[in-house]
Amino acid sequence: MTKGKVCVVGGGPAGLFAAIEAAKRDFSVTLYEMGEIGENIKCAEGFLDSLNILGEPEAGVRFKVREMVVRGKETYTIDMSPINLWMIDRKEWQKYLGEKAQRMGVEISENHPISPDDLERIKREFRWIIDASGIFSVTSKLYGFKHFYTANSGVTVQYVMEGDFSCLKERILAGIEPHYTGYYWIFPKGPQIANVGMGVLRYKKGMVLRNELERIVEKEGLKSYRILRSFGGLCPIAIPGRIVYDNILLAGDACGLTSPLHCGGIDLACISGMTAAAVIAEDRVSGYKDELWKVIGDKITLERELFEFWDSRGYDTVDALIRRFSRKKKFPYFLMNPTKYSRQLILLLKALKLSRA
Numbered sequence: 001m002t003k004g005k006v007c008v009v010g011g012g013p014a015g016l017f018a019a020i021e022a023a024k025r026d027f028s029v030t031l032y033e034m035g036e037i038g039e040n041i042k043c044a045e046g047f048l049d050s051l052n053i054l055g056e057p058e059a060g061v062r063f064k065v066r067e068m069v070v071r072g073k074e075t076y077t078i079d080m081s082p083i084n085l086w087m088i089d090r091k092e093w094q095k096y097l098g099e100k101a102q103r104m105g106v107e108i109s110e111n112h113p114i115s116p117d118d119l120e121r122i123k124r125e126f127r128w129i130i131d132a133s134g135i136f137s138v139t140s141k142l143y144g145f146k147h148f149y150t151a152n153s154g155v156t157v158q159y160v161m162e163g164d165f166s167c168l169k170e171r172i173l174a175g176i177e178p179h180y181t182g183y184y185w186i187f188p189k190g191p192q193i194a195n196v197g198m199g200v201l202r203y204k205k206g207m208v209l210r211n212e213l214e215r216i217v218e219k220e221g222l223k224s225y226r227i228l229r230s231f232g233g234l235c236p237i238a239i240p241g242r243i244v245y246d247n248i249l250l251a252g253d254a255c256g257l258t259s260p261l262h263c264g265g266i267d268l269a270c271i272s273g274m275t276a277a278a279v280i281a282e283d284r285v286s287g288y289k290d291e292l293w294k295v296i297g298d299k300i301t302l303e304r305e306l307f308e309f310w311d312s313r314g315y316d317t318v319d320a321l322i323r324r325f326s327r328k329k330k331f332p333y334f335l336m337n338p339t340k341y342s343r344q345l346i347l348l349l350k351a352l353k354l355s356r357a
């Protein structure tokens with residue numbers, strides 16, 4: 001006998017992890033995806049298991065990232081071998097997760113968009129709903145908080161490019177520049193294909209990201225490469241005040257969960273999807289936000305402080321820090337251990353900010 005009916009809206013990482021966890025916990029699960037699982041993904045496809053919780057993805061891995069090349073005032077190299085960071089093919093990974101969910105009994109309905117009116121109806125049909133429909137979530141349309149995402153998001157643009165990326169074998173590249181707080185990336189998926197994009201965490205009025213990306217493509221010598229896909233997207237970097245609406249729980253981007261430092265959100269999507277299903281199973285839905293914060297709170301707080309530090313101290317200071325880390329040939333390992341280091345680091349960052357004021 002099942003424990004009851006759970007509906008998941010959205011077949012991205014948050015929805016798939018939520019559906020699998022709910023099925024594991026003996027719920028009867030239905031997942032609605034507006035398109036097809038694994039299609040129309042907007043992502044650079046770096047899977048950073050920033051809290052060492054998830055481990056290597058079960059499918060779709062292209063390579064474990066060995067080093068990160070950073071372009072600042074000079075070009076630096078940082079050893080990434082101790083870090084849980086993989087380049088993946090999200091389509092392959094999500095298709096695998098969809099099939100796994102189906103094998104566990106999840107009913108998946110593709111090409112089935114859920115409108116706000118549908119959500120009202122589903123609320124009556126299912127005991128619980130996990131809204132993992134990304135940005136802008138169906139719940140935000142029904143309850144009127146779409147503007148929250150617009151006001152609290154990083155802005156990105158990306159090309160998927162074909163050309164010779166063999167010089168980046170098992171490496172990814174990130175670049176910082178003086179005129180914005182954000183970065184650009186070249187994340188190769190193999191010798192011939194890479195995701196090339198840029199994002200700003202605090203959007204400056206008048207900045208045309210598409211022009212910036214064109215400039216970066218030129219600067220990195222990719223002008224003759226072929227653009228296979230081009231898109232932009234928002235990365236929500238703040239959690240709404242409420243994350244439970246009646247019997248609906250938000251997860252993943254719908255819940256504002258991308259890193260306030262680098263906009264990565266795959267890991268947070270998986271973790272929040274699992275946590276949402278767990279609190280439902282344990283009859284602790286009112287404690288969902290606290291439960292989530294227990295796991296990710298230190299990371300988010302530390303990353304937000306680091307971003308503020310970067311934004312206030314600017315390019316020169318950040319470049320000097322990266323230079324120092326590259327000399328030590330180490331990734332700033334404290335970023336991967338936020339629970340252990342965040343309190344001391346946040347105090348240090350605050351003191352440094354004050355010392356400048």
Ligand SMILES: Cc1cc2nc3c(=O)[nH]c(=O)nc-3n(C[C@H](O)[C@H](O)[C@H](O)COP(=O)(O)OP(=O)(O)OC[C@H]3O[C@@H](n4cnc5c(N)ncnc54)[C@H](O)[C@@H]3O)c2cc1C
Pocket residue numbers: 009010011012013014015032033034035038042043044045046047048112113114115132133134135138156157158197232233234235251252253254257258263264265266267269
């Ligand atoms: C350009 C760019 C690059 C990025 N690069 C990285 C990166 O390298 N690493 C990283 O960790 N993160 C990255 N991110 C962030 C990452 O993509 C997201 O945080 C992650 O996809 C969130 O997963 P999700 O399941 O919450 O939402 P999504 O992946 O957006 O999935 C939502 C799903 O819901 C479906 N859906 C939407 N509306 C409805 C509806 N009404 N009814 C039914 N289904 C619906 C969609 O079709 C989709 O399948 C990047 C984001 C952008 C924009």
